[in-house]
Amino acid sequence: MVESIVLSGVAIGCIYALIGVTYNVMFSASRVFSFTAGTLGMLGGVLGSLFIAQWGMPVVVGFLLALAAGALFGIVTEIVAVRPVLRSLDQHLYVLSTLALALMVQQFTAIEWGTESRPFPRLLDLERSAFDQQFWLPMAACIVAIIGLDLFHRHTLVGRAFLAIAEDTFAARALGLPERSLRMASFALAGAIGALAGFAGGEMLLAFFGNAPMLTFYGFVPVALGGMGNNRGAVVAGLLLGLFQQAANFLVGGIFASVAVFTVFILVLLARPEGLAGATLQRRV
Amino acid sequence: MPLTRRQALASAGAAALASGLAKPAIAANEPIRVGYLPALTGPSSSTGIGINRGIQLAVQEINAAGGINGRQLELITRDTQSEPTKAVNGAAELTHGEKVSVVFGPVNSGESLAVVPLLARAKVPQVHPCWVDTLTDPKKYPMCFRNAPTNQQIGAAANRYVVEVLKRKKVAVISDTTGYGTASVNAYVPMLKTMKADVVYQGNVDAANPDLRPELLRMQSAGAEAIMPWSVNAGFLSRIINTRGQMGWDVPIVGQTTLGSGQTKALLEKPEYWAKVYPNNFRPVCYAAGGKLTERTNEFLGRLKSAKIDMGDTLLWWIALGYDSPRLIAQAMKAVGTEPDKIVGYLNQLKGFPGVYGDISFTPDQHDGYPDEQVVMVEANSLKDGAFNLAPGYGA
Numbered sequence: 001m002v003e004s005i006v007l008s009g010v011a012i013g014c015i016y017a018l019i020g021v022t023y024n025v026m027f028s029a030s031r032v033f034s035f036t037a038g039t040l041g042m043l044g045g046v047l048g049s050l051f052i053a054q055w056g057m058p059v060v061v062g063f064l065l066a067l068a069a070g071a072l073f074g075i076v077t078e079i080v081a082v083r084p085v086l087r088s089l090d091q092h093l094y095v096l097s098t099l100a101l102a103l104m105v106q107q108f109t110a111i112e113w114g115t116e117s118r119p120f121p122r123l124l125d126l127e128r129s130a131f132d133q134q135f136w137l138p139m140a141a142c143i144v145a146i147i148g149l150d151l152f153h154r155h156t157l158v159g160r161a162f163l164a165i166a167e168d169t170f171a172a173r174a175l176g177l178p179e180r181s182l183r184m185a186s187f188a189l190a191g192a193i194g195a196l197a198g199f200a201g202g203e204m205l206l207a208f209f210g211n212a213p214m215l216t217f218y219g220f221v222p223v224a225l226g227g228m229g230n231n232r233g234a235v236v237a238g239l240l241l242g243l244f245q246q247a248a249n250f251l252v253g254g255i256f257a258s259v260a261v262f263t264v265f266i267l268v269l270l271a272r273p274e275g276l277a278g279a280t281l282q283r284r285v
Numbered sequence: 286m287p288l289t290r291r292q293a294l295a296s297a298g299a300a301a302l303a304s305g306l307a308k309p310a311i312a313a314n315e316p317i318r319v320g321y322l323p324a325l326t327g328p329s330s331s332t333g334i335g336i337n338r339g340i341q342l343a344v345q346e347i348n349a350a351g352g353i354n355g356r357q358l359e360l361i362t363r364d365t366q367s368e369p370t371k372a373v374n375g376a377a378e379l380t381h382g383e384k385v386s387v388v389f390g391p392v393n394s395g396e397s398l399a400v401v402p403l404l405a406r407a408k409v410p411q412v413h414p415c416w417v418d419t420l421t422d423p424k425k426y427p428m429c430f431r432n433a434p435t436n437q438q439i440g441a442a443a444n445r446y447v448v449e450v451l452k453r454k455k456v457a458v459i460s461d462t463t464g465y466g467t468a469s470v471n472a473y474v475p476m477l478k479t480m481k482a483d484v485v486y487q488g489n490v491d492a493a494n495p496d497l498r499p500e501l502l503r504m505q506s507a508g509a510e511a512i513m514p515w516s517v518n519a520g521f522l523s524r525i526i527n528t529r530g531q532m533g534w535d536v537p538i539v540g541q542t543t544l545g546s547g548q549t550k551a552l553l554e555k556p557e558y559w560a561k562v563y564p565n566n567f568r569p570v571c572y573a574a575g576g577k578l579t580e581r582t583n584e585f586l587g588r589l590k591s592a593k594i595d596m597g598d599t600l601l602w603w604i605a606l607g608y609d610s611p612r613l614i615a616q617a618m619k620a621v622g623t624e625p626d627k628i629v630g631y632l633n634q635l636k637g638f639p640g641v642y643g644d645i646s647f648t649p650d651q652h653d654g655y656p657d658e659q660v661v662m663v664e665a666n667s668l669k670d671g672a673f674n675l676a677p678g679y680g681a
Contacts (some may be wrong), residue, residue, distance in 0.1 A: 104494065111327070204496070206495075253488055253500055254488035
């Protein structure tokens with residue numbers, strides 16, 4: 001039982017963590033919480049199934065196309081739902097605009113793809129085992145994404161520019177950084193990470209339009225617990241969430257597992273509103 | 286000569302009187318309009334598309350045989366697009382604009398929940414095949430009839446199979462968190478208990494939950510001898526079947542028709558996991574031992590073949606249900622005409638209408654016409670030409 005909790009808990013936790021990172025990458029560049037993060041995860045699974053299982057593309061091509069589609073959706077999100085509301089950021093209109101876009105895409109997927117779950121192809125031709133690819137693929141995707149992002153931020157010029165924008169948009173713009181292009185690039189990057197989460201977790205989650213709201217909710221928890229914009233915090237909180245959720249599934253089961261997860265979530269936020277790993281933000285008044 | 290207002294009114298009155306008098310003569314030949322509200326597009330359209338094939342065949346046959354007392358049957362179709370709001374619009378159009386004599390449909394419960402009260406207010410006779418229990422009520426909706434089983438009958442058949450045929454007394458009942466799922470568990474668990482079965486596990490789980498192993502382990506440790514899932518979500522059902530397979534746990538899974546659907550099959554990790562899975566179905570459209578169908582059904586299959594109706598992508602019971610519905614309505618109209626009250630009066634006395642899908646009977650107090658004993662369980666992995674084998678244990 002413990003083995004089963006750890007295995008599927010860590011795997012699902014990695015998917016939540018990646019969705020959390022998707023939120024963070026978009027947030028860092030724009031100070032906007034885009035609720036399209038879960039939709040990106042859903043699209044990764046649905047498009048992967050469409051490209052590989054339905055259209056018969058090779059796995060690598062299908063994978064790259066799914067990531068590219070995620071990146072494209074990220075850019076569309078920035079143009080359609082984020083840019084028009086940036087000027088009045090304090091009114092939190094982005095909650096409505098990004099949520100509306102997410103719902104539109106989710107409904108469109110339901111109409112075109114169907115409301116039934118459909119199979120996600122087995123990506124590697126390996127025998128099924130206890131430590132199956134459906135568990136270790138999300139873990140591998142999470143590790144690669146986190147290390148990749150870290151290297152990108154620390155060792156490339158564009159990555160440093162991303163950090164500069166995240167740190168202080170006005171100062172970065174004053175230094176001549178192309179803020180708008182960098183913001184679009186970061187939404188594209190977030191789109192690819194979100195799609196990666198859904199693609200790597202495809203076999204567990206199946207290609208199902210209803211994964212979008214589930215990932216949007218559970219992906220938000222690591223962000224809130226790990227501290228906004230803090231990727232390492234999101235990974236730790238995502239893993240804890242996955243493990244706790246699986247343990248609750250075993251111990252109390254059914255709908256009570258979700259109740260347990262959100263009770264703990266609310267208690268933690270009451271005790272530490274800035275998140276487990278987050279620092280209190282100073283605000284100019 | 287200028288026309289005065291009085292003359293104009295008088296001539297209009299005369300014209301109205303003349304057309305009123307002439308009407309019965311025209312009506313004797315004009316087609317009988319039957320309203321039809323299928324879901325031909327949208328997420329719940331697979332049922333509607335199957336039913337539609339049967340309906341079209343039946344109407345063609347009725348009209349080719351001379352119609353109803355010399356009048357042709359005309360289907361006035363409004364696609365509900367699987368949406369209750371569109372179904373309501375369609376129903377309003379059929380009753381107020383098109384003035385139909387009877388309505389068949391909608392064919393999905395969600396749409397019927399919205400349409401049934403509306404048609405009751407418009408006093409239009411309605412026949413529908415939707416399962417939700419509250420969709421008939423001879424007091425509230427005296428003109429509404431159901432030519433299909435209720436959810437109660439569906440659950441009772443599964444319960445009977447588990448407790449009486451398979452002789453399993455310790456049962457796990459699981460559903461997703463949808464309205465249908467939770468209502469089913471709440472309705473079927475007390476029924477099981479009155480049959481002296483021990484419900485050792487009862488739970489509602491989010492259909493998007495990727496890992497159902499915890500639930501199945503809990504069932505196993507509680508000593509469950511059969512799993513009864515109630516959900517129309519193929520993803521959820523396939524996860525139950527796959528997890529049972531991975532655990533190597535040899536218990537039957539008995540429940541909703543979707544357990545036997547192509548979507549569920551597509552999600553199975555191994556084809557052999559589909560063994561010992563028994564979804565609901567209907568005895569007249571199932572293969573008995575030796576792959577035999579009843580004579581009535583065999584003759585119907587012959588008609589489908591000669592009409593070149595495709596069966597590969599749908600289910601026989603959907604087509605059969607569609608085929609029976611206009612014939613039931615036509616039989617009533619042939620006997621008593623097209624007046625709403627007379628049609629209702631006839632249906633209230635209907636006894637044993639010999640449908641391909643089932644024998645339908647109504648009384649003034651019972652508008653659920655499908656017989657209990659024709660709701661059965663079948664082997665999920667036995668689908669051939671749209672029909673299944675009866676589950677083991679039913680006997681001949």
